[in-house]
Amino acid sequence: METLKVSTKSSPNSVAGAVAGVVRSDGEVAIQVVGAGALNQAIKAIAIARGYVESSGIDLVCVPAFAEVAIDGERRTAIRLEIQDRAHARSAVDPRASA
């Protein structure tokens, strides 16, 4: 899954455009952030991206998880947001799909 790194300085509109583009081509995309400011930009971007792809019949949902990353040699806790069309995600990761 392609991973976009978003920072406090990222523009939510620009990130939303990137999210919409990757979701349209790959069906899913991940955003990785470290810190509350970066997470704020990422969530705004997802809210905006939902509107971008809605007319294509894509219903974006987001699944957050913790992730460990190394920044300048130090371990930091990041948040990873997996963003998928609801339908795509369901078939791909829903545990009941294989039950």
Add this chain to the structure above:
Amino acid sequence: METLKVSTKSSPNSVAGAVAGVVRSDGEVAIQVVGAGALNQAIKAIAIARGYVESSGIDLVCVPAFAEVAIDGERRTAIRLEIQDRAHARSAVDPRASA
């Protein structure tokens, strides 16, 4: 949909417990936050809550949207996170369901 208000001071573990409880009883819950610090606590809570309900066959997903709220008479932009079991959400809000 029941709405939980989360602030910077909220404990992600406590919010996660509340999210899991409401999702188990109602199938869905919303979290409303104003500001990056509060959003950070809310997203951590959702990541934790995913683990709480996973063994019950609930696959939590989150849909972010902007919302206008009034705080002390001033209009502020809040983020509203709708949290649902993936299956429940799909049947409830997917625009294609009624097409």
